[in-house]
Amino acid sequence: MSLSTLLLNRPIPRDAIELGHLVADPVQPDQDYCLPEFSEEGVEDGSSTNHAATLQRIENFQDVLEQTRGTKLELSLLKLLSIGASNPDRVSLKVSSSLCIIHQLRNSTAYFDAACEDRAVRDWLERQAKRPMSTAYLICGFKTLTDARVELVHYKDNVLDFSSSVPAAVIAGAAGVPLPIPLDSGLDVAAGVSLNRKSYENLGYTATGEQVFAVQYRKIRFALFSTKRVDTAYLEKGNRWKSYINTRSREGQQMDENATDGIEATPDESLRLEDLKEGYDSIEVDGEEILYHTG
Structure with a gap:
């Protein structure tokens, strides 16, 4: 599956995000999230706290910037890395001595299936499903810069x-x-x-440590149903369970056969432009769809 990449509006510290995070808002992945307990087991090389992670290193991020020259994406990258330059169209940017790392989840579907065995994950997903117009997203990848030396000329x-x-x-x-x-x-x-x-x-600074600047997501699709109208075998297959919220609120009461006390959660397609609020655009760079803020 080809995943789009969302360019964040601000860099966030590496320790504020993790592969496998379930988040409510893709624009703010470090807010209102849920992380399954088994994701904290870690890996031997210590490069990621997720055992299902792969890493790809790009030694010179300046090459990445060169591919965006003359596009609106270049301006968005400039705003992201220039720490709020007041007039970014009058700024020249160079990123040197930096290491770009792409963190990727190996098998996001299998990961999500395992995550849904966690009671805390089910509880969090159910709260998202019950909220009006609510959605949830699974972080399947993100890109970081490590100890980036940024040089700006105003x-x-x-x-x-x-x-x-x-x-x-x-x-x-x-x-x-x-x-x-x-x-x-x-x-x-x-x-x-x-x-x-x-x-x-001239302004120069070094962003110490590893900073996340872009994230890849899969949307989580929810379906509600009545457990009174399905057999046990249906509940045992897939990520389906009886609502914890409805069970607690209806204790001692007779439930309507048509009441939706069951929930199903399934990882769906990648985050798309239509999933974001107004003010976003997209561009394809080397076969990768980049979503970015234009405001």
Whole structure:
């Protein structure tokens, strides 16, 4: 399955996110999430806290930036990495001495099936399913930069405007512009002259540690049903269970046969542009769909 990649609006620390996290909002993966207990077992090399993870290293992130030159995605990357430059279209960006790492979940479907055996995961998923217009997402991959050296050059224009009736010699001397009339004519002229002076401001910093800048998701699809209308075998297959919330709230009461006290959760397709709020766009780079904020 080809997964789209969502460029975050801000970098987040590596320890604030993990493969296999179930999140409520893809734009803020470090908020309102659930992590199955077995995901914390770790791996031998210590490179990830998820035993089902694979890593791919890209030694020079500047090459990645070069592929986005002249696109709106370049501007979004600039905003993400420039720590809120006030006028990013007047900034030159270079990322050097950095290591880009792609963290990937090997088998997201099998992982999710195992995760749903966890009572806490089922409880969290059910709360998401019961909320109006609620969705949930499984983190299947993310990209990080490690100890990235970011160099920014801010370009500024200082403009001095002269627009009035002043002695021609004064204007000519200030602007260095030849006039079509003799300077000793004694005439004053109405003229407008702009003096442009460019200045440059260099800024460099190192983002210490590993920072997450992009995430890949699969949506979780929910289906509600009545356990009174299905047999036991149906509940035993797939990620289906009897509602914990309805069971607690209806203790001692007779449940309607049509009441939806059962829930099914299934990992579905990748996050798509239509799943995000307005202000997002997409572009394909080397066969990968990148979703990014344009505001």
